[in-house]
Amino acid sequence: MPTDIVASARGWIGTPYRHQASLRGVACDCLGLLRGVWRDCFGAEPEAVPPYAPDWNVRGAEMLQGGLARHLAAIPPAAMQPGDIALFRMNPRGPAHHCGIVGMRDGAPTLIHARQNKRVSEEAFSAFWRARLVAAFRSRNAAAPD
Secondary structure (H helix, E strand, O other): HHHHHHHHHHOOOOOOEOOOOOOOOOOEEEHHHHHHHHHHHOOOOOOOOOOOOOOOOOOEEOHHHHHHHHHEEEOOOHHOOOOEEEOOOOOOOOOOEEEEEEEEOOOOOEEEEEOOOEEEEEEEEHHHHHHHHEEEEEEEEOOOOO
C-alpha cells in the first residue's frame, strides 16, 4: 500500500497550486494533495475540511496537526518511510501548516508536495525540510512498507 500512496502522489506532479483546491491536474494546495491521494487510495474523505487560512493560524491552534492525528497514526519522524506524511512548521512561532508525502528516489528520501505559487513537485528531503519537520504520520490503512 505505501507504493500505491507514492504512485498516487506522483500522479499529481505538475498540478498547479491553489489554496483549498483538491483536483488532480487542475489545482491543489498541500492538504488538497493529501486529500486527493486519500481518495485515490482509500475512498471517501473521512471528514469535511472547513475553510482555512493559508497559514492555518487560528489563535495558535494546531489545526492541521490535529486533523492529521484524527485520521492517521503518529509516528516518530525518524521512522518515516515512503508513503508517510511529513508535517512542517515554516514559522517557529506559528502553527504547523505545510505537509507532504515522503517518497524515495535512488535510495534517498524525497518530498512530494504542493507549494504556494508552484506546482506539485517531488524534491529532495533536504536539510531545509528536515529543520522544519515537526511530526510524521502513517495511514492506519497502509500495511508495512512494500
